[in-house]
Amino acid sequence: MRVHESLKGFGVTFRTMLQKPLTIGYPEHKTPVFPRFRGRHRLWLHDNGLEKCVGCSLCVAACPADCIRVVAEENTPENRVSAGERYARIYEINMLRCIFCGYCEIACPFDAITLEAEYEMSESTREASIYTKEMLLAPHPKPVPMRAEEPEAIEPAPTAPQAQ
């Protein structure tokens, strides 16, 4: 009879009862995200205030969910917005279609768009979920806790069977 094994099971549950639960009580406490977490997008500026985005639409081409809309416009001497010849007059991302894959970040040759750590993006209407350029340029409204360190490297599994 496997009674001894069952009794060991009781020990496990009893010990688990005495330890602090592992639950993280959202929304009062949030799980810290990793540094390369793919959350809300952010458009960046150069140090001199000019936008990095030149409206080349490579991100539009790369996006698998087809959620970015870019309409480019020539930079004029009076209205110089970006550092190149053109700038994105309209730059919108539909957050409800976005799958947060990060391909737009990989595709951008100017490092103009990156995915940051914010993930709380609920809105009440579909229109409110289409984020405009102004919203994407702005920093995050509230900070998201982030892990300080990178996860430890895991030993890669041996590809060939070990000779025993």
Place this chain on the structure above:
Amino acid sequence: MDEALYITVVKAGLIVFVVLTGFAYVLLWERKLVGRFQARYGPNRVGPHGYLQPLADVVKLIFKEDFVPRGANRLVFQAAPLVSVFAAVAALAVIPFGDPVTIFGREIALVGADLSVGVLYLFALSGLGFYGLILGGWASGNKYSLLGAARTAAQLVSYEVSLGLSVIGVVMMAQSLSLVDIVEAQRDAVWYVLFQPLGFLVFLIAAVAETNRAPFDLPEAESELVAGYHTEYGGMKFAMFFLAEYVNMIVISAFGATLFLGGFSGPFLPGPLWLLLKIAALLFLFIWLRATLPRLRYDQLMQLGWKVLLPLATANLAITAVIVALGFAN
């Protein structure tokens, strides 16, 4: 018998009220405790630390649709939960909660009815409780409910035998079937669990099976027979079956505490508090079993009941009978 009727009625009302409130909090305590066994919190959002969760559950159940399935026998379908609840709650009448107290100059015994056949009364009521389940399963008009009810009934009958035999040892030692006498006998001597360890073990296992608790809860396992005999029940009717199950659990814990752990006797603290602590300890054991053990398959369950528990209970009975007959039990 020599108490005024209104005193008995007040006592009955009070006990039922306390136990029904207690049932709601046993439910909450179970969820929180099972959560802690699984390294998570139980319900902790509704009210401070989750203590208003039972209220939220009751409100939800009240608002659910009250329906009777088309193929069902309407009268029996609606009566079955009532039979279960009645059998569960009526068992509280014989549990002694403490020594007689004196209020306003009258001496009031803290037991609903000190029957001289208290133990037998409890077994009769559990037999009545079977009716609730079987009728519920049959009246649902659903093959799976009927099968679930039949399996439940077979399981309960099998373990009832061992439960009865495990209790006879205590009865022989106390020389009485009355629960108050059994508590008195333990107060003079020592808790019967020390004299009847095998009896207590058999009682515990049979009690877990009698109340359809894990690991013997196959008849109502969600993934097996949908929900067994209470598949077709929703809203308040389901709540009544649930209430009957948990009150059964409380009653059997009280029964075990009275028979083996000395009931309301104990130093320093008042009687009812001791009984409460002992019931709480047994309920903790029930919940711990549920959190730890996987479910027994039906044939394993029946084998355990007939091939293991019954011989053990009979052996216990035989040994106790010999010892008592030889006069060593005093």
